Amino acid sequence: xxxxxxxxxxxxxxxxxxxxxxxxxxxxxxxxxxxxxxxxxxxxxxxxxxxxxxxxxxxxxxxxxxxxxxxxxxxxxxxxxxxxxxxxxxxxxxxxxxxxxxxxxxxxxxxxxxxxxxxxxxxxxxxxxxxxxxxxxxxxxxxxxxxxxxxxxxxxxxxxxxxxxxxxxxxxxxxxxxxxxxxxxxxxxxxxxxxxxxxxxxxxxxxxxxxxxxxxxxxxxxxxxxxxxxxxxxxxxxxxxxxxxxxxxxxxxxxxxxxxxxxxxxxxxxxxxxxxxxxxxxxxxxxxxxxxxxxxxxxxxxxxxxxxxxxxxxxxxxxxxxxxxxxxxxxxxxxxxxxxxxxxxxxxxxxxxxxxxxxxxxxxxxxxxxxxxxxxxxxxxxxxxxxxxxxxxxxxxxxxxxxxxxxxxxxxxxxxxxxxxxxxxxxxxxxxxxxxx
Amino acid sequence: xxxxxxxxxxxxxxxxxxxxxxxxxxxxxxxxxxxxxxxxxxxxxxxxxxxxxxxxxxxxxxxxxxxxxxxxxxxxxxxxxxxxxxxxxxxxxxxxxxxxxxxxxxxxxxxxxxxxxxxxxxxxxxxxxxxxxxxxxxxxxxxxxxxxxxxxxxxxxxxxxxxxxxxxxxxxxxxxxxxxxxxxxxxxxxxxxxxxxxxxxxxxxxxxxxxxxxxxxxxxxxxxxxxxxxxxxxxxxxxxxxxxxxxxxxxxxxxxxxxxxxxxxxxxxxxxxxxxxxxxxxxxxxxxxxxxxxxxxxxxxxxxxxxxxxxxxxxxxxxxxxxxxxxxxxxxxxxxxxxxxxxxxxxxxxxxxxxxxxxxxxxxxxxxxxxxxxxxxxxxxxxxxxxxxxxxxx
Numbered sequence: 001x002x003x004x005x006x007x008x009x010x011x012x013x014x015x016x017x018x019x020x021x022x023x024x025x026x027x028x029x030x031x032x033x034x035x036x037x038x039x040x041x042x043x044x045x046x047x048x049x050x051x052x053x054x055x056x057x058x059x060x061x062x063x064x065x066x067x068x069x070x071x072x073x074x075x076x077x078x079x080x081x082x083x084x085x086x087x088x089x090x091x092x093x094x095x096x097x098x099x100x101x102x103x104x105x106x107x108x109x110x111x112x113x114x115x116x117x118x119x120x121x122x123x124x125x126x127x128x129x130x131x132x133x134x135x136x137x138x139x140x141x142x143x144x145x146x147x148x149x150x151x152x153x154x155x156x157x158x159x160x161x162x163x164x165x166x167x168x169x170x171x172x173x174x175x176x177x178x179x180x181x182x183x184x185x186x187x188x189x190x191x192x193x194x195x196x197x198x199x200x201x202x203x204x205x206x207x208x209x210x211x212x213x214x215x216x217x218x219x220x221x222x223x224x225x226x227x228x229x230x231x232x233x234x235x236x237x238x239x240x241x242x243x244x245x246x247x248x249x250x251x252x253x254x255x256x257x258x259x260x261x262x263x264x265x266x267x268x269x270x271x272x273x274x275x276x277x278x279x280x281x282x283x284x285x286x287x288x289x290x291x292x293x294x295x296x297x298x299x300x301x302x303x304x305x306x307x308x309x310x311x312x313x314x315x316x317x318x319x320x321x322x323x324x325x326x327x328x329x330x331x332x333x334x335x336x337x338x339x340x341x342x343x344x345x346x347x348x349x350x351x352x353x354x355x356x357x358x359x360x361x362x363x364x365x366x367x368x369x370x371x372x373x374x375x376x377x378x379x380x381x382x383x384x385x386x387x388x389x390x391x392x393x394x395x396x397x398x399x400x401x402x403x404x405x406x407x408x409x410x411x412x413x414x415x416x417x418x419x420x421x422x423x424x425x426x427x428x429x430x431x432x433x434x435x436x437x
Numbered sequence: 438x439x440x441x442x443x444x445x446x447x448x449x450x451x452x453x454x455x456x457x458x459x460x461x462x463x464x465x466x467x468x469x470x471x472x473x474x475x476x477x478x479x480x481x482x483x484x485x486x487x488x489x490x491x492x493x494x495x496x497x498x499x500x501x502x503x504x505x506x507x508x509x510x511x512x513x514x515x516x517x518x519x520x521x522x523x524x525x526x527x528x529x530x531x532x533x534x535x536x537x538x539x540x541x542x543x544x545x546x547x548x549x550x551x552x553x554x555x556x557x558x559x560x561x562x563x564x565x566x567x568x569x570x571x572x573x574x575x576x577x578x579x580x581x582x583x584x585x586x587x588x589x590x591x592x593x594x595x596x597x598x599x600x601x602x603x604x605x606x607x608x609x610x611x612x613x614x615x616x617x618x619x620x621x622x623x624x625x626x627x628x629x630x631x632x633x634x635x636x637x638x639x640x641x642x643x644x645x646x647x648x649x650x651x652x653x654x655x656x657x658x659x660x661x662x663x664x665x666x667x668x669x670x671x672x673x674x675x676x677x678x679x680x681x682x683x684x685x686x687x688x689x690x691x692x693x694x695x696x697x698x699x700x701x702x703x704x705x706x707x708x709x710x711x712x713x714x715x716x717x718x719x720x721x722x723x724x725x726x727x728x729x730x731x732x733x734x735x736x737x738x739x740x741x742x743x744x745x746x747x748x749x750x751x752x753x754x755x756x757x758x759x760x761x762x763x764x765x766x767x768x769x770x771x772x773x774x775x776x777x778x779x780x781x782x783x784x785x786x787x788x789x790x791x792x793x794x795x796x797x798x799x800x801x802x803x804x805x806x807x808x809x810x811x812x813x814x815x816x817x818x819x820x821x822x823x824x825x826x827x828x829x830x831x
Binding site for chain 2: 038039040041043053055056059060061062063064065066069072073074075076077078079080081082083086102103106235236237238239241242243244245248249250251252253256257280283284287290291292293294295296297298299300301316319320321322323325
């Protein structure tokens with residue numbers, strides 16, 4: 001088998017006597033000789049395990065990463081190089097495959113341009129011979145002398161299912177460089193599984209073991225599983241994306257405001273009823289009137305159901321702290337909104353104002369009902385109004401802000417109307433009608 | 438009122454950070470969508486030259502490392518659950534000296550905690566991210582303008598020091614919308630990368646005078662690159678605990694310390710004669726700024742230090758704090774993580790914290806602590822006053 005290769009250094013290979021890893025390295029060198037690559041066109045990525053100490057024996061670029069993650073790292077290298085003239089090769093053991101199986105499936109699925117060489121000696125050799133997910137049923141290891149009691153994963157079949165372009169299993173005896181060369185030159189994702197026999201652990205735990213016999217008994221077929229031509233991964237690079245700043249629309253002050261101090265408005269309603277949009281338009285209208293504004297949203301992770309609450313601050317001065325310990329104004333447009341805002345409602349101050357939709361149990365009745373159906377006590381003045389009835393479910397939040405603005409006159413209601421009319425919704429909705437109170 | 442000369446937009450911090458990163462030269466975003474980093478993911482999908490939707494956070498960091506080794510500048514954004522998964526891979530990238538930026542958008546923990554709740558609870562984790570006590574650079578955003586400036590600086594630091602850099606922020610800063618003057622945005626120039634320019638004898642981990650090895654991407658056809666996560670010599674060969682290899686590992690830390698002095702970012706408002714200094718970082722720094730302003734309006738003196746380069750701790754912070762009789766450190770976590778990094782688990786008696794779990798710290802809460810000190814018996818209200826003992830809060 002021994003043949004000099006410009007890809008391998010002249011130093012002896014670092015493995016135990018009789019270890020199949022030596023043959024894998026030699027076959028790789030020989031196959032690369034045939035493949036036409038030069039050493040620095042090749043990037044060898046190794047995993048953790050005995051096979052991983054091979055770096056220093058290769059004259060290629062070498063990258064030595066984490067246990068089980070080499071295929072993900074190599075995927076990044078392959079996609080980063082984005083060059084089919086380069087050859088990315090991964091050396092991984094059956095332990096690494098067990099840890100990082102998802103990375104192999106992902107790489108096959110994406111069809112990254114790379115070859116994964118699985119050194120399957122059916123156990124974790126570096127740490128004392130523990131079974132892996134590729135250890136066949138009945139196979140004994142030093143830590144499992146009774147043998148594995150369930151069938152192994154078949155990484156070749158899994159890779160084929162995931163979409164690999166080339167998959168082959170080889171019994172790791174003698175010269176198999178022809179198959180390696182075939183895989184190295186096959187575009188896209190290729191996987192070679194080499195069945196090996198660990199001389200330190202497998203032979204001691206399974207006296208007289210023959211790799212051919214184990215393969216036959218465990219259904220490890222030596223064959224070509226796939227040789228396809230699915231389109232290989234190409235990294236998209238678009239250097240002409242548009243500036244996000246340029247896309248942001250400037251708001252020129254067209255109105256003015258007499259507001260003297262910051263006002264915190266909490267708008268609390270139901271998801272899907274335009275609460276966040278309404279708050280955003282309101283804040284923009286404040287900016288149009290020369291005020292500073294912040295807006296943040298709260299909603300459950302399931303954005304289409306339950307409450308939706310927005311907290312708006314408008315201020316004549318720059319706003320640093322955007323937190324919202326207690327609202328000055330609380331507008332509640334639905335029962336979901338009330339349920340969410342109970343804490344805020346009870347913490348409000350006497351000078352605060354609360355507006356609540358008519359559909360919610362009237363505040364006058366709160367104290368006569370059971371705890372669950374009542375609103376919490378609030379020292380602020382509470383006013384009921386028919387937001388939902390006047391503007392409909394979808395526009396109740398918008399209308400409620402317009403309604404309150406008309407009362408409070410923090411800034412001209414015209415600024416709000418203009419902001420809405422100029423928005424993407426302006427053509428669909430007659431906002432003017434909404435501004436009659 | 439907003440002057441008419443302003444170019445005011447209503448945007449969020451994620452937009453400013455994303456745009457800044459791309460202008461600074463970051464060219465690939467790889468990520469897994471996690472709250473509250475979603476907006477960064479969304480903007481990045483539109484703005485970055487290359488955008489990769491990774492299936493999970495371990496894969497994210499591995500892909501980033503691969504892209505970085507190939508010469509690209511990768512970025513990701515995550516929150517605690519994702520960062521926890523990235524931990525081993527960040528150590529790998531640190532050991533391989535691969536430039537990248539990880540944006541950590543803090544949310545309320547522990548575990549999955551409250552995805553949509555803000556927090557400042559991950560700093561202790563960042564301080565211990567690299568095994569062995571080595572330092573990982575951490576830069577924290579305090580306000581919209583910082584997002585613009587410091588995101589670009591994070592890219593520069595990552596490239597110049599050949600290291601992952603953490604850009605630390607939180608839910609409120611990345612998701613809250615605010616009125617913002619575009620005139621405040623300075624021009625950002627793309628980072629210039631230095632590549633190996635020597636002859637044939639390239640050693641991947643041979644450092645220059647700044648302790649940073651020259652970079653050669655895996656695209657190179659003339660110099661052999663060896664990258665490894667295991668303890669290695671200057672050639673990149675695994676070396677157990679050989680002297681040269683251990684020195685190389687220690688150099689990774691020294692490299693950060695040596696070069697970070699050029700990246701000490703902080704805001705300092707010193708008021709002559711003030712006896713108390715308020716120190717804060719991240720989202721709480723904005724409450725601290727407001728508190729300091731209101732305290733001064735009441736005619737009392739107070740100084741403010743907003744720390745942005747959090748790790749390694751710039752020496753200047755100690756010099757500044759030493760000028761004050763009393764120091765209040767405000768941050769939104771249970772035990773005062775930065776205070777503990779600065780002073781250990783038992784702070785000196787004149788250092789006290791304002792801490793909170795699960796809710797933003799308000800300016801009033803910081804003012805309350807200030808008042809407690811100001812009106813304490815034998816209080817030191819001014820720089821020259823006699824020291825009076827204050828019991829640190831839990």
